[in-house]
Amino acid sequence: MTRVQRHEVTALAPHGIHPFEPGIPARILGAADDRHGVVDHSTDGRPVETNAGISLTPQQGPDVLDSADTVIPARPTPHGSPRNRPARS
Numbered sequence: 552m553t554r555v556q557r558h559e560v561t562a563l564a565p566h567g568i569h570p571f572e573p574g575i576p577a578r579i580l581g582a583a584d585d586r587h588g589v590v591d592h593s594t595d596g597r598p599v600e601t602n603a604g605i606s607l608t609p610q611q612g613p614d615v616l617d618s619a620d621t622v623i624p625a626r627p628t629p630h631g632s633p634r635n636r637p638a639r640s
Contacts, residue, residue, distance in 0.1 A: 555586050557585070557586060557587065557588050558586060558587050558588070558620050558621065559587075559588045559618055559619050559620045559621075560576055560580055560587055560588065560589045560590075560619065560620065560621045560622075560623060561589075561590050561591065561592050561611065561615045561616065561619040561621075561622055561623070562575075562576045562577075562589070562590075562591045562592070562622075562623040562625060563591075563592060563593070563594070563622065563623065563624050563625050564591045564592065564593050564599050564607060564609045564625060565593070565594065565599060565625060565626070565627050566599045566600050566627060567600070567601070567602050567627025567628055568599065568601055568602065568607075568625050568626075568627050568628075569601065569602055569603070569628065570601040570602075570603050570605060570607065572625050573591040573607060573609070573625065576589050576591075576623050577589040577591075590609075590610040590611050590615060591607075591609045591610055591611070592609050592610065592611040592612060592613065592615045592616070593609040593612060593613075594612075594613055595612060595613065596609070596611065596612020596613065596614075597612075602627065602628045
């Protein structure tokens with residue numbers, strides 16, 4: 552049986568992201584089979600503040616981009632933390 556080469560995926564976790572977003576690629580691709588290696592990273596390798604006011608510590612820093620086959624960008628919410636959003640009238 553021929554072994555398929557693993558496809559390395561990294562997901563960017565920027566400041567202001569929804570806390571569950573960094574886990575989505577791992578949940579979808581990692582759960583499929585062993586053909587994908589999935590890690591998350593931040594732009595500087597440091598923890599990121601989510602829009603829920605909690606910090607997440609990514610597994611890697613920007614150096615992981617050199618070995619990634621696919622990069623999944625995530626975007627922060629437009630208004631940052633829900634606590635800072637203007638009240639609806």
